[in-house]
Amino acid sequence: MTHLENLSRRRFVVGSAAAVGSLSLGFHIPLAQAAAAAALPPEVNAWVVVKPDDAIVIRIARSEMGQGTLTGLAQLVAEELECDWSKVTTEYPTPGQNLARNRVWKDFSTGGSRGIRSSHDYVRLGGAAAREMLIAAAAQGWKVPASECKASKSVITHAASGRTTTYGKVAIVAATMKVPEKISLKDPSTWTIAGKPLPRLDTADKLTGKQIYGMDIKLPGMLSAAVTACPVFGGKLVSFDATAAEKMPGVKKVLKVDDTAVAVVADTWWRAKTALDALRITWDYGPNKKVDTASINKMMTEGLDAKEAFVGSNLGNAPGLIKDAKKTVTATYAYGFQNHACMESMNATALYTPEKLEVWVPTQNGEASLAAAAEASGLPVQKCDVYKMHLGGGFGRRGFQDFTKQAVSIAKQMPGIPVKMIWSREEDMLHGAYHPKTMCKLTGVLDEQGNIKAMHMRISGQSILAAVRPEGMQGGMDPAVFQGLNVDGAEGAFTYKIDNLLIDHAMRNTHIPPGFWRGVNLNQNAIYVECFIDELAHAAKQDPVEFRRKLLAHNPKALNVLETVAKGIGWDTKPAPGVSRGVAQIMGFGSYVGAAAEVSVTNGKLKIHRIVAATDCGHVVNPAQVERQVEGSFAYGLGSVLYNECTIREGRVEQTNFHNYDVIRMAAMPKVETIPIPSGGFWGGVGEPTIAVAGPAVLNAIFAATGKRYRTLPVFRHSDLQSV
Amino acid sequence: MATLTINGEKREVDVESDTPLLWVLREQLALTGTKYGCGIAQCGACTVHIDGVATRSCAMPVSAVTADQKITTIEGLSPDGSHPVQKAWLALDVPQCGFCQCGMIMAATALLKNNPNPTDADIDAEITNICRCGTYNRVREAIKTAATSIREGKVAL
Numbered sequence: 001m002t003h004l005e006n007l008s009r010r011r012f013v014v015g016s017a018a019a020v021g022s023l024s025l026g027f028h029i030p031l032a033q034a035a036a037a038a039a040l041p042p043e044v045n046a047w048v049v050v051k052p053d054d055a056i057v058i059r060i061a062r063s064e065m066g067q068g069t070l071t072g073l074a075q076l077v078a079e080e081l082e083c084d085w086s087k088v089t090t091e092y093p094t095p096g097q098n099l100a101r102n103r104v105w106k107d108f109s110t111g112g113s114r115g116i117r118s119s120h121d122y123v124r125l126g127g128a129a130a131r132e133m134l135i136a137a138a139a140q141g142w143k144v145p146a147s148e149c150k151a152s153k154s155v156i157t158h159a160a161s162g163r164t165t166t167y168g169k170v171a172i173v174a175a176t177m178k179v180p181e182k183i184s185l186k187d188p189s190t191w192t193i194a195g196k197p198l199p200r201l202d203t204a205d206k207l208t209g210k211q212i213y214g215m216d217i218k219l220p221g222m223l224s225a226a227v228t229a230c231p232v233f234g235g236k237l238v239s240f241d242a243t244a245a246e247k248m249p250g251v252k253k254v255l256k257v258d259d260t261a262v263a264v265v266a267d268t269w270w271r272a273k274t275a276l277d278a279l280r281i282t283w284d285y286g287p288n289k290k291v292d293t294a295s296i297n298k299m300m301t302e303g304l305d306a307k308e309a310f311v312g313s314n315l316g317n318a319p320g321l322i323k324d325a326k327k328t329v330t331a332t333y334a335y336g337f338q339n340h341a342c343m344e345s346m347n348a349t350a351l352y353t354p355e356k357l358e359v360w361v362p363t364q365n366g367e368a369s370l371a372a373a374a375e376a377s378g379l380p381v382q383k384c385d386v387y388k389m390h391l392g393g394g395f396g397r398r399g400f401q402d403f404t405k406q407a408v409s410i411a412k413q414m415p416g417i418p419v420k421m422i423w424s425r426e427e428d429m430l431h432g433a434y435h436p437k438t439m440c441k442l443t444g445v446l447d448e449q450g451n452i453k454a455m456h457m458r459i460s461g462q463s464i465l466a467a468v469r470p471e472g473m474q475g476g477m478d479p480a481v482f483q484g485l486n487v488d489g490a491e492g493a494f495t496y497k498i499d500n501l502l503i504d505h506a507m508r509n510t511h512i513p514p515g516f517w518r519g520v521n522l523n524q525n526a527i528y529v530e531c532f533i534d535e536l537a538h539a540a541k542q543d544p545v546e547f548r549r550k551l552l553a554h555n556p557k558a559l560n561v562l563e564t565v566a567k568g569i570g571w572d573t574k575p576a577p578g579v580s581r582g583v584a585q586i587m588g589f590g591s592y593v594g595a596a597a598e599v600s601v602t603n604g605k606l607k608i609h610r611i612v613a614a615t616d617c618g619h620v621v622n623p624a625q626v627e628r629q630v631e632g633s634f635a636y637g638l639g640s641v642l643y644n645e646c647t648i649r650e651g652r653v654e655q656t657n658f659h660n661y662d663v664i665r666m667a668a669m670p671k672v673e674t675i676p677i678p679s680g681g682f683w684g685g686v687g688e689p690t691i692a693v694a695g696p697a698v699l700n701a702i703f704a705a706t707g708k709r710y711r712t713l714p715v716f717r718h719s720d721l722q723s724v
Numbered sequence: 725m726a727t728l729t730i731n732g733e734k735r736e737v738d739v740e741s742d743t744p745l746l747w748v749l750r751e752q753l754a755l756t757g758t759k760y761g762c763g764i765a766q767c768g769a770c771t772v773h774i775d776g777v778a779t780r781s782c783a784m785p786v787s788a789v790t791a792d793q794k795i796t797t798i799e800g801l802s803p804d805g806s807h808p809v810q811k812a813w814l815a816l817d818v819p820q821c822g823f824c825q826c827g828m829i830m831a832a833t834a835l836l837k838n839n840p841n842p843t844d845a846d847i848d849a850e851i852t853n854i855c856r857c858g859t860y861n862r863v864r865e866a867i868k869t870a871a872t873s874i875r876e877g878k879v880a881l
């Protein structure tokens with residue numbers, strides 16, 4: 001047995017990260033068990049399996065949730081492997097196998113637009129090592145030096161003797177070859193599979209109904225569960241009367257789930273759901289039952305002028321200059337809670353016996369699911385495993401494991417029977433991990449030439465990390481709040497040069513749990529900065545693009561993004577009659593992104609005609625997927641800027657389904673033209689960053705059209721502006 | 725007990741009469757290509773054809789469908805994904821997560837049956853399905869591609 005990594009007897013720790021709060025488990029895996037788990041299907045190494053008929057199976061640790069990560073990662077492995085792309089399929093190793101093999105596949109977590117950029121190096125090394133071992137096996141058979149052999153499209157050739165063989169024929173021997181010590185990766189400029197706009201590997205089954213999602217799983221003897229948790233976060237279950245429900249058709253059991261929820265288990269989900277609706281439940285709504293949107297707004301508004309705040313960036317003397325200025329420009333923006341509203345509501349299926357726990361779950365982080373499942377079951381993690389199901393959308397929601405724990409808690413009360421738990425849409429809407437709610441007060445001073453002399457940006461509102469990853473806090477401060485606003489930051493840097501600049505955060509948390517929502521804090525920060533920069537440009541009587549150009553002169557990548565979208569939208573030409581334009585740029589998730597929008601507003605009706613987007617993510621693995629991600633993320637991001645907000649009443653979220661939580665649909669979707677401008681030399685994210693610029697570009701275009709700033713979002717909550 | 729004609733076959737199901745057709749398809753008949761997204765006729769993930777008409781099956785009690793009405797689900801659209809709408813979807817690589825796509829395809833197919841040359845406005849009016857991944861622009865393109873291939877007689881609907 002040969003693997004890239006030696007199986008050694010050592011202790012290692014898996015942080016289950018955001019997903020399960022601060023929980024992290026120390027696992028001790030005995031060697032014998034590791035070896036047993038390693039005796040899986042024949043493989044060249046952990047990343048590559050070659051079948052005798054030359055079929056190639058590439059193992060993927062990250063989750064596919066729509067963003068094309070699976071195809072992109074396979075392209076990277078295949079590129080180095082030099083295999084025949086037409087014979088490539090993929091498979092997920094399980095988190096349990098990963099643990100048993102000393103985490104040979106490393107991180108399973110899929111979020112923060114990191115699916116590709118955080119693993120491109122080691123997956124390529126995996127492909128390259130497999131290639132070298134396959135070549136070595138052929139060379140050994142021919143008794144020639146491996147250096148005289150070459151591989152291309154799964155065929156190995158010894159040019160001098162004219163002999164050829166295929167990967168499938170030497171795979172078994174290859175697995176016994178020595179793992180090469182030094183491997184150099186190909187220069188991206190020579191790529192033939194990676195970097196190309198190849199079709200996705202997972203499309204066909206999605207068109208015929210064959211693709212099985214978590215919600216679709218069917219196991220022998222399986223029962224289904226519908227569940228409802230206390231609608232007020234922080235509340236508890238007091239009691240329930242199951243007399244009527246227990247007599248309903250198909251019902252097997254009505255049970256308590258932890259101390260916060262009730263579930264009905266029945267032969268079908270619809271029967272379980274019908275019986276659940278017939279239950280009489282008494283809740284203790286707990287300490288938050290009086291909280292509402294008004295009380296949260298009041299608390300956050302107070303934070304806008306509070307004395308104490310965590311300082312993210314501080315250059316020069318902004319407060320002093322603002323205090324002494326004769327004239328300032330000031331604006332306050334607000335961005336509310338958003339539900340992820342994945343198309344597939346949360347679900348998980350579990351089969352528990354005292355000896356073993358198995359969980360089938362659509363998850364963005366298989367290892368976090370495993371840790372959560374083990375904890376909920378009380379079994380040692382070695383007795384548990386998780387099978388990752390295809391995700392009907394993730395957007396950050398499926399990195400959390402509340403639903404995994406619920407499913408295990410239900411299954412534990414039904415030992416030996418697989419139970420599939422599905423949340424109704426209503427349950428999903430009321431129990432999210434919401435986009436955080438924040439406000440921002442911005443104050444700026446201009447000099448006589450209309451240049452920005454000083455700027456203060458005060459954010460007030462929720463911290464995600466304080467709630468879900470306290471170990472990421474720095475001395476009480478949440479650094480993630482400043483995404484896109486970090487002077488000298490690497491990941492989400494403030495792109496403009498402003499000599500006197502203060503950006504700070506008055507943390508104001510509520511009981512509504514915040515989570516990572518596609519784009520995370522870049523969403524609202526981009527609106528705050530980019531709409532306010534527009535306001536300053538207007539106050540300085542300058543063209544918004546020209547105004548930004550000056551502030552970006554020192555930053556060629558950001559400037560290039562701005563110039564690209566300005567050119568793309570035709571900024572220097574006159575728009576069609578009735579059409580107005582807006583622009584925005586920012587940096588986040590390691591990428592530089594920009595957008596320019598064209599809108600018209602007629603009789604209070606907004607039409608977004610087109611958005612031109614530019615993304616510099618350094619290296620592009622699949623340009624066709626980049627286009628789709630930008631387009632798709634704009635639908636998601638604009639939905640929240642224009643339509644959605646979760647409001648709070650009596651401690652609970654008021655929006656229960658798509659009838660009162662509307663989202664963007666076909667008729668309102670603008671044309672999107674994406675211009676990838678990879679400048680090379682770095683690896684930025686793709687799934688998220690560009691989402692953030694659609695909103696401010698559209699909002700700035702709305703101002704150009706109407707002369708009005710919509711600073712409290714979503715826009716359509718203002719009665720004077722609606723969708724066409 | 726209800727008798728249904730699904731994808732050309734008569735099927736008997738033993739369910740309460742108010743059970744939504746969606747759940748009969750998914751749970752009694754194991755046709756899970758038809759998806760649950762909202763349960764209140766808002767999202768279109770559950771779209772099937774009843775006598776050729778696009779219908780949101782989550783809001784249709786099984787008792788409202790007669791034994792002779794022909795129900796077509798995504799599984800019955802073509803035996804092998806060769807329906808012109810599916811082919812257009814494949815050519816344009818439309819799906820992202822894919823969860824909404826069977827409903828989109830069923831809605832698009834019904835549209836093209838009634839209107840072989842839909843304008844953008846027709847598509848806006850008829851395709852009101854929700855896609856949280858935001859594939860709308862590619863769905864629109866794929867509908868037009870399918871319309872062209874059908875019109876040019878390359879394939880029959």
Ligand code: FES
Nearest residue numbers: 761762767768782
């Ligand atoms: S599930 Fe039927 S329309 Fe949403």
Ligand code: FES
Nearest residue numbers: 821822855856857
């Ligand atoms: S492809 Fe994911 S919801 Fe449409």
